[in-house]
Amino acid sequence: MSTENLFVSNVFQRRDVSLDFPSNKRVIRIVNTKMTGTCWDSSSTDVTYHDILTLADHEVIVSVPDFLLVSKRQEHTTKMAEILTKLRVPEFEQPPIIDKIFMAVELADNPHWPIACLIMDITLFHQKISMTYQLDCFEKVRIDSLEGTVRHKQCVICKESLDHFEGVEEGIDRGQLIRLPCSHIFHQDCIFQWLTMSQLCPLCRYSVPVVEQARPVVEQVMPVVEQTTEPSKPSWRQLHWPMLVTATAGGILTAMLVCKLLKQSRV
Numbered sequence: 001m002s003t004e005n006l007f008v009s010n011v012f013q014r015r016d017v018s019l020d021f022p023s024n025k026r027v028i029r030i031v032n033t034k035m036t037g038t039c040w041d042s043s044s045t046d047v048t049y050h051d052i053l054t055l056a057d058h059e060v061i062v063s064v065p066d067f068l069l070v071s072k073r074q075e076h077t078t079k080m081a082e083i084l085t086k087l088r089v090p091e092f093e094q095p096p097i098i099d100k101i102f103m104a105v106e107l108a109d110n111p112h113w114p115i116a117c118l119i120m121d122i123t124l125f126h127q128k129i130s131m132t133y134q135l136d137c138f139e140k141v142r143i144d145s146l147e148g149t150v151r152h153k154q155c156v157i158c159k160e161s162l163d164h165f166e167g168v169e170e171g172i173d174r175g176q177l178i179r180l181p182c183s184h185i186f187h188q189d190c191i192f193q194w195l196t197m198s199q200l201c202p203l204c205r206y207s208v209p210v211v212e213q214a215r216p217v218v219e220q221v222m223p224v225v226e227q228t229t230e231p232s233k234p235s236w237r238q239l240h241w242p243m244l245v246t247a248t249a250g251g252i253l254t255a256m257l258v259c260k261l262l263k264q265s266r267v
Contacts, residue, residue, distance in 0.1 A: 011100035056087035182206035
């Protein structure tokens with residue numbers, strides 16, 4: 001099992017809450033959380049979340065247009081950085097969050113709608129799934145039983161023709177081919193090695209039926225973290241985890257987005 005850390009944030013104006021504040025004020029709710037999840041390697045979008053811990057929940061009120069004045073940008077940036085530091089946000093992660101806050105305040109189209117700043121420190125545990133395939137899914141085909149035009153077709157896994165035998169390691173029978181239920185043919189050793197990593201046909205994405213898909217029991221322990229700052233009294237109701245992954249027209253991070261970010265970080 002391996003682990004990977006992701007640090008993601010989203011800042012948006014909540015349209016489901018209306019606050020009675022002066023029109024020249026903007027309310028910013030900053031929630032810093034830590035969570036753990038398991039990413040099953042057989043599916044890049046299959047993530048199971050286990051725990052979520054709120055490290056900080058703080059409210060900031062800024063004045064406009066003062067907050068957006070170019071001449072005072074550095075001053076307000078410094079103040080926001082001090083707040084994020086108190087809320088346990090790593091210093092190197094602060095600049096993009098602060099930029100998002102400035103952008104959200106600038107684009108806010110209703111002074112009574114608060115701005116939510118959601119920060120997530122995610123630890124993903126990568127697990128492999130043990131899969132057992134249905135044996136009747138694999139039709140054994142001899143190379144000498146195929147027509148000449150078919151023999152010269154490419155095995156898309158190794159990029160060699162189906163009748164290619166040169167350079168094959170001793171003990172590997174390249175004369176034995178496997179046809180999947182989707183009718184695509186591959187070298188036997190190629191497709192069996194492929195199916196240890198993916199359940200899908202490499203050509204058409206057909207899902208090869210499995211007898212069982214055993215997932216190991218995952219017991220992840222959330223790191224013990226003490227809250228170092230006193231939470232401010234929010235002007236609107238408490239934010240809960242379901243809201244973090246489902247709310248708002250402004251858009252919020254979903255499990256799918258986490259996985260996309262994970263894939264981009266590997267490129």
